[in-house]
Amino acid sequence: MKKPKNKEEIEISDYLNLLIAIGKMGGIRRPVFSTTSELGRTVGISQQSASRKLTKLENSNYIVRNYKQRGNTIKITPIGVAALEHVFTDLWMILSAEGREISEKIVIKGTVCTGMGEGAYYMSQKEYLNQFASLLEFEPYPGTLNLQLLEDSSLRNFERLLRSPSKFIKEFTKEGRRFGKVFVWPTYLLIGNRKISAALIHPDRTHHNNQIEIIAKEHIKTTYEIKDGDELELILQ
Amino acid sequence: MKKPKNKEEIEISDYLNLLIAIGKMGGIRRPVFSTTSELGRTVGISQQSASRKLTKLENSNYIVRNYKQRGNTIKITPIGVAALEHVFTDLWMILSAEGREISEKIVIKGTVCTGMGEGAYYMSQKEYLNQFASLLEFEPYPGTLNLQLLEDSSLRNFERLLRSPSKFIKEFTKEGRRFGKVFVWPTYLLIGNRKISAALIHPDRTHHNNQIEIIAKEHIKTTYEIKDGDELELILQ
DNA sequence: ATTACTATTCTACGAGTAT
């Protein structure tokens, strides 16, 4: 029988080592098998403490686990991943800040331009659209907004973004044609003083030029009266 | 092995929030001014706790600070930055892995050299030997193999290792002489295509030079016909 | 083997306060 989940507030840093240890086993992508003794040994605490901490992580919905005969299968939940990503972002921000100012947010700035129409073609495939919808908080408009990156800092942030954690949609084949994997980073698009939920998408983590593609719920250009050459900012979450 | 000192050990995760808060103020690049009350408020602890934690961070060389009339100027030291980077790298690794096994091998490379014979002296104490045996999968030979680290990457990995979770053997007193705490990291020693279970031992998490000490089941030099100057690799688990 | 309970030890927190 499932135990009742009493929502509990925990301080992530008290559990960071344990979560990282589980993550290193692969617990972010799939359930991994371990025991409280092994985990305790790994992070330098007792079996009992590991047990207690696992219980707390479970009650706070940071992990789910199934007890097997000799141990647990443990998987970090999206909530747990989000907590880890939050720490990651903080560290990224302060470790990569150059010069004096630490900006509260990581920003990618660019000017609106017109792409080759490929974005619209791909985004018109319902397999892509459905997957994007399941990853994001919105159903994207079947087209992309292209931004040309100008400043070095934006390019660097983009490169860094490519190496940072992301969701992605799976490749699929349709009518003999292969549609590849696409990585997705949820962001906000700053338009005037409005903050629009959006996502930066990119097919490849290892290559890029200075142009990026963005999807959002609406067709940005018409909905917000944006035209080529306008400068927009993307705020990473 | 150097005579172990009674130096203050801290667990980075207990101080992560505070270090991140200081980092957000810019404390990685320059000394920043703050008070214990302000820092406490920022991370949700009391002024007293912030004060105590700052003192510990200082004693562990994670920060330096100067007391002014109404607060401190605080700067995170390279050691502190390395600790933050270590957490960052861990998170980066596990959050960016795509369905694959996490298997980034961390390697420390060095050339065999002859130590001062202290290692053999310490390792000849049965209290040490017994404790090592209980922590490791083997009963160590009562002596150490010394490696001189040459490459920057090896030194960096060693520094990182020092800040990572470890087992340790407890200090003890014998015939009026104090034998200190020693930290232990199980590793593998690569000799040709053989992978020997070994352990890196070090008396101090906060200080090091470019020489490391390794223990294994056998006397490495005679068993594997190793001589001074030979280059060996240590693979961290 | 495990997990995780209870009892006990111990550490870390914050209140009060000296400087």
Place this chain on the structure above:
DNA sequence: TATACTCGTAGAATAGTAA
């Protein structure tokens, strides 16, 4: 104001052990 001490206490960690 500051920092940082002492100290009572809450809760975290571990030992012992049941299931």
